[in-house]
Amino acid sequence: MFTKSSRKPLGLVAVAASLTLVATACAESDRGGAGGGDEQPFVFASAGDIASLDPFLATDGETFRYSRQVFETLLEHESGGSEIVGGLAETWEQSEDGTVWTFGLRDGVEFHDGDELNAEAVCANFDRWFNLTGAYQSSNNSYYWQKIFGGFAENDEDHAPPEPRYVSCDAEDELTVVIEVSEYSSLYPGGFSLAAFGIMSPSSLEAMEGQEIGGEEGNPTLPEYSQVPGTVAGTGPFTVEEWNQDQSEITFNRFDGYWGDPAGFERMIIRAIPDENARRQALEANDIHGYDLVAPADVGPLQDAGFEVPTRDVFNVLYLAYQQDHEALAELEVREALSHAVNRQRIVDTILPEGGEVATQFHPDTLDGWSPNVREFEYDPELAQEKLADAGYEDLEIEFCYPTEVTRPYMPAPKDIFDVITEDLQEAGVTVEATSYEWAEYINQTDSGNCPLYLLGWTGDYNDAYNFIGTWFAGPSSAWGVDDEELFDKMAEVSGNPDEEERVAGYQELNEMVMDILPGLPISSSPPSIAFSADVNPPNVSPLTQENFAEASWK
Template sequence: MFRKSSRRPLALLAAATSLVLVATACAESDREGSGGDDSEPFVFASAGDISTLDPFFTSDGETFRYSRQVFETLLEHESGGTEIVGGLAEDWEQSEDGTEWTFYLRDGVTFHDGEEFNAEAVCANFDRWFNMTGPYQDGNNSYYWQTIFGGFAENENEDLDEPRFESCEATDDLTAVITVSEYSSVFPGGFSLAAFGIMSPAVIERVADEEITGEPGSFTLPAYTQEAGTVAGTGPFRVTEWNQDQAEVTLERHDGYWGEPAGFETMILRAIPDENARRQALEAGDIHGYDLVAPADVEPLEAAGFQVPTRGVFNVLYMAYQQETNEALADLEVRQALAHAVDRQRIVDTILPEGGEVASQFMPDTLDGWSSDVRTYEYDPDLAQRMLADAGQEDLTVEFCYPTDVTRPYMPAPRDIFDVIAADLDAVGVTVEPTTYEWTEYIPRTNAGDCDMYLLGWTGDYNDAYNFIGTWFSGPSDEFGLRDEDLFEAMAEASSNPDTGQRIAAYEELNEQIMEILPGLPVSSSPPSIAFAPDVVPPNVSPLTQEAFREASWQ
């Protein structure tokens, strides 16, 4: 077995430990010395409402923000960073071939409903996910399971992958052994995903017969996923109310939490889709923090005394081509022409926050596997026009989709970004037919390949290149209409290579291969900002947008 929780040199580890101790002492001093009343609700505004109380059934960041406060995973990321550390597992090991993962669990942890946390509880969750059937196997309802663990015990759809998960065994009360079929670079990062928050076995038993109703594209999740009080995790907060009419979730401090208690007795997550309305609510004192600050608002807020920390860059925005919806986009020369038509630097300079940069590939340059040798597509409208003419597409018409009611870390102003791209395409003779959807419909539409071209992006879940390029290009994709078996095989080979150096080199080659194929145009990477009132001690901000609000308190 290889021990996986101690990977830093001892000197660096000691220095990091000292910094953590100092930071913890300062935070405790702030709490003890402040005049803040921790019973006053802390209200935080996000760009959208959550979609479910059970995080397994979603892939959206707003639901994960809620769920990380309520549920915990076997592994998590260090506060404010991307290093994987213990979560509900204090320590862990992997076998030499990477197929057996042994988790040594924390003692004395209880769920919100009083149930004991142990290895049997861990396996009850994994067995539940693995044995899901019917609509639960639809990719919209089990996206992250299929991404990390493949298919199910009994695949009911021939398009599903063979399962990578094999078993979970409780070898003693505080030791869980999870076996997978092959080494994969998705581990150990996959064990940190919010979708795999551990739920009380009593809840699992109670909802075992609940069913998803409806048809693909319009599924209705079971009632328990909508009703507060029906779920129980081990996190520092428990959910007490979800007012869907007001798009507001209320969390209360879990006094039986195993770790440092949350600094707020009550936390309210309120959805305010419009970024101007979020800023105005903070200025008026109606909320005490909000996410995805508009770049133009950062300096005025700071000048007014608000705190506006900026996260590190860990995302990418792209303009996708759907090669089957519009046959013209199946022509590589057309895709290249459209890439040369877009002035990405203007988007960075006029729309993105300071620190934004043009993306040359489908991952940020902060990750190992980023390549300096990819083919690039400089802004050149004259070249774009000539290439379109050579391809016989001087009068090309494309439907272009973008979302209307949301901002994302990689896409702070969807309409503004669309307007720049649409004007650039119009300048080279392309007719753009805009189509807009609300976010809840936008993702299913783009996933299904309903748009010729569209804007979308990704914020990394964990620090591995495969979490970016593997998300899009590891298999056939309706999003891009991509059917490139050579690419898929190369991606699988890279991900399953246990040699770190060889795997990183393979990722570099894959990035070069992807930019030759050009399934879409990487547009930019940007550092999203988050704002807090002057009387708040903020949590450490995370480049993964995985803030732990238990760290926050009143000044």
């Protein structure tokens, strides 16, 4: 069986008491203890609402937080870590040339609607994704498929997806799935663990057939099956009872037919509370029993008050993107000037949690492939002004976008970070036009190339450098406007190299190339915290923010 080792162990960073309780959460004897009583729903506050009941259509962590409770993938990550382990597949192996993956499925797994999991059901999902047409082929609506498996059976010129890597999926027997891709790539096996590829029941696929995406590019109207519970069914430990979009909350019930250990809570609610202060106050008032993305200043006081506040390891990066289709940002000297204008250390010192650090490249140093030799940009507003003048943009006016009503693991206070950067740019003589969007629209606007400057980031999906740099810079993207065939060719060469030592050296070279091209400015990497009330045995917290709430229970 082929498995990829976790190159640098990602453990938990938490106080000893937190670790003890996390371990306790896994104990079957503690399930359904005194606490809130089995009938009381566990209420968890997220930083934003989900976008879709179908994770395939999503790119955001909040949708994937929901979907991991409902759907399962062929492979997943060990609880609380980054090692790839079996999911719906108990075994998996790779052919010698890396193009054929054989998965042995678990026996006796049932979907929420009563369908049985078998090889034909898995292949029906992969073949559906591969044969999608129309607006489904927009990168806004099939982002992860295009990043991992490329294009489609019949690519639509209007959306210009890449050439497909996916070749076929065959049911060798009832429990054996054989998936073929066109070439070896470091995208696998990690790509098989992505939440976007949660397996749905055959009845779900039949019910959603023919439903299309409406609206326009950057502002899609998603199909009804993805917005109203009742169509999609997975195999996970929870089923979806209701998605109240007006109240921004989704209600789950324990799935009693689950193949693994039953969920510790009979009912669960994930409620979006965008404001971090409001999340804290709701926990303190016992209106909720846990929340994510604790403000750095709140960690100590919450711990002193008896709440559990484990901290995840650093596995993210925040960046300021330069969309190069905009005239001024097409000039390297302008991008260099803006990079020297930003005081990243001030952001780390005043906004980010303890353990945050300035990023020198587009992934954290916890991944092999991080290079000590990248070009760096020290804070120097005078040099920034000189470079702008030399480039003919001493009076630069530029639109700068930021998200509202959201916090992210890499971006705990978007408006505060935006304000610091704006102040720095103004000091260098830049006139900033501020534009804000709510989170869902923000993603669409930035992905469509409509924002010249914008803040965004990434929490890794799996433990490989390509999941960061390859996600952004493996080919043309409207989000960046980068057109560099030498970089794209090098990305393909490195990702396709089966020799791990050579591939890691290639990642280092790629990091150096990216920072020479300067598509954006890496700002920081930081460890996000998550909080729970004292009557909860928390789940193991994940450096990938992939918590499995079925592990949690009342004390």
